[in-house]
Amino acid sequence: MKKLLVIVDMQNDFITGSLKNKQAQKIVPYVKAKIEMYQKNGNKVFFTRDTHFEDYLTTQEGRRLPVPHCMKGTEGHLIANGLDTDGYEVFDKPTFGSLPLAERVAQIAADCDEIELCGLCTDICVVSNALILKARLPEMKMWTRRLARA
Numbered sequence: 001m002k003k004l005l006v007i008v009d010m011q012n013d014f015i016t017g018s019l020k021n022k023q024a025q026k027i028v029p030y031v032k033a034k035i036e037m038y039q040k041n042g043n044k045v046f047f048t049r050d051t052h053f054e055d056y057l058t059t060q061e062g063r064r065l066p067v068p069h070c071m072k073g074t075e076g077h078l079i080a081n082g083l084d085t086d087g088y089e090v091f092d093k094p095t096f097g098s099l100p101l102a103e104r105v106a107q108i109a110a111d112c113d114e115i116e117l118c119g120l121c122t123d124i125c126v127v128s129n130a131l132i133l134k135a136r137l138p139e140m141k142m143w144t145r146r147l148a149r150a
């Protein structure tokens with residue numbers, strides 16, 4: 001049985017940058033261990049990145065959350081220091097949940113029986129992508145678990 005691990009938005013800006021957060025810092029080692037376990041078992045790993053551009057503050061997200069973050073080309077947009085993306089696909093998505101992302105994951109997971117999601121933050125980005133993926137892949141076993149608590 002093959003599995004796919006989807007790591008959502010583990011980017012510097014959410015961990016140590018403009019939207020930094022102590023819980024996010026706490027989960028980095030857990031995510032790292034999870035990646036290593038998937039790798040060891042010959043399973044797949046896929047990263048997503050929240051991605052914004054110069055017009056961020058005029059977007060709907062930017063009006064609700066006027067803190068520029070994950071701007072393409074900045075340090076804050078990169079996957080967190082300590083998580084190695086070498087050899088894995090990194091997908092830039094423009095909003096919380098993303099239809100093109102669901103299409104890409106459906107291709108990658110074509111030979112998988114299970115998708116696990118983890119990352120930042122569970123209540124917004126992880127959940128919205130899980131719902132979109134579930135709509136695209138209704139028969140896929142899919143789950144996520146909170147890695148740290150307040």
Ligand SMILES: [Zn+2]
Binds near residue numbers: 051061
């Ligand atoms: Zn964002």
